[in-house]
Amino acid sequence: MSVLAAIAVLGLLIVVHELGHFGAARLQGIRVSKFSIGFGPVLAKYDGKETEYALRAFPLGGYVGFPDDDPDSNIPLDDPNLLRNRPVFDRAIVISAGVIANLIFAYFLLVSQAVTVGVQDINYQAGVLIPDIISEVNSPAVKAGLQKGDVILAVDNQPLPAQETALETLRQTIQDSPNQVLKFTVKREDETFVLSITPELSDNGKGKIGVMLAPNGDFIKRRPHDIIEAFTVGTQQFERYTKLTIQGFGQLISNFQESAKQVAGPVAIVAVGAELAKNDLGNLFQFGALISINLAIINILPLPALDGGQLAFLMVEGIMGKPLPNKLQEGIMQTGLVLLLGLGIFLILRDTANLAFVQQFFPQ
CATH class of the missing domain: 2.30.42.10 (PDZ domain)
Structure with missing residues (x-):
């Protein structure tokens, strides 16, 4: 049960992130063609009036798709509600909304923890x-x-x-x-x-x-004495965890050789979450908040295939007055996606090999 609870928390954080993108687009009247949790083959899907909602095989993240990226779309290229035809600021809101959603969700998780379990x-x-x-x-x-x-x-x-x-x-x-x-x-x-x-x-x-x-x-x-103190405590915890997360990324960059060994993938994160939940289900609030903050900060990094990489393209477009060539952007993004998926698979294999029950059968 504790493993399922940890997986559910990770899945919820991915949904929150993608809902941020989806909600920011819909609130601005921007067309959205796909809302997907996971990558790879479709396990289940629902075709809405304008958007396909899908659950896919590999739960390494998710994505929100736009008709701009679909060569088979029958929407005219000059449609003002296509993402590509919106001003830079509108597109920046959509791209950054996933990060903002994760940060807001982390904050309210910490407030909820204060109110319910202390x-x-x-x-x-x-x-x-x-x-x-x-x-x-x-x-x-x-x-x-x-x-x-x-x-x-x-x-x-x-x-x-x-x-x-x-x-x-x-x-x-x-x-x-x-x-x-x-x-x-x-x-x-x-x-x-x-x-x-x-x-x-x-x-x-x-x-x-x-x-x-x-x-x-x-x-x-x-436990806080009242709701005002609960929000105050949540703010203090949020500031503390955000500061620690940023410091951790700083150490990873400044001392990569030693810190890289401590980078965890989905399997290790689930294992940690399961252990926390086994001791006390209330720990899942803290676990979820920490992972949500980490997810936000990772995504805002200016790396290809991440939200920060797309924001970097928009910044260049804002400075130059025109976007970089599509082929160049696609090449950079595809290379980044391959590297990101490769890193994800490596971490999954490494962390799986380090699990206690696996090492019982394959001792090192």
Whole structure:
């Protein structure tokens, strides 16, 4: 059930995204010929008065089709309600509406979570938790003897207080101290001791010791007192998740070699969602909001086959006063689509191979 719930959330986010495009076009009177969830062979479809609604075999996204792209369309090319004949601004609204829909949906998911099940909060305790040691045999943390479950109480005699800022303080200290010896005050069960650890210089020019960091404390659920506070909490959560997502993409670009290994495809995302739902179905609100924000930010990137790529074409058209040649645009978009689908298939195969039940039959 938890797997189905996670798949349903992903499917809903795709529908929301495509409904954004569809709604923005229809509200402006622009003709829409196809509304499709998924790619490839049609599993089910319904022919409306003007639009074909279809569910397709490969759930790697979806698309809204326009008569402009259909060579068999009997609509005159000079029809003012064709997307191609609308001003740049009208087309930009249609293209960007999917991203906007995902962001709005994420926000209301977080408000709904606050109202129904409450938001997750932390009863902070002193220090920063080490939830896991990154599997590097010669990492500074492994050499020094740091272990999973340890709590770092202080670094260079600077206490890490029971506050949200403790984690960022420790992370910043480590990143700012490559090749410098740091004294970590560590608590392990009932024992407290000091370890000397020298952060190594990473590819991005910052220090690292090879561990994951997490807040130290007990997780609690807190409900707002009224609807106004619920919207306030939803806004705070939305800002936080959006900021973290943008920072994550920034790290992917600046430190691609290490960060690329953490990029997840649909299978891994469903696995994470299923695990969250298994513990608490209320976690699906947070899961859905995070994925919706990620989907929005990915789509706005100026890459071929994504909404951002089409907006880039419109920007060029607005500056030049005329669009790029159709063959050039089609070539760029088709190349981008092939690369995007190839990446999707690769991530699906990789993440499927990494699933626990698969590795039982095919151990590495």
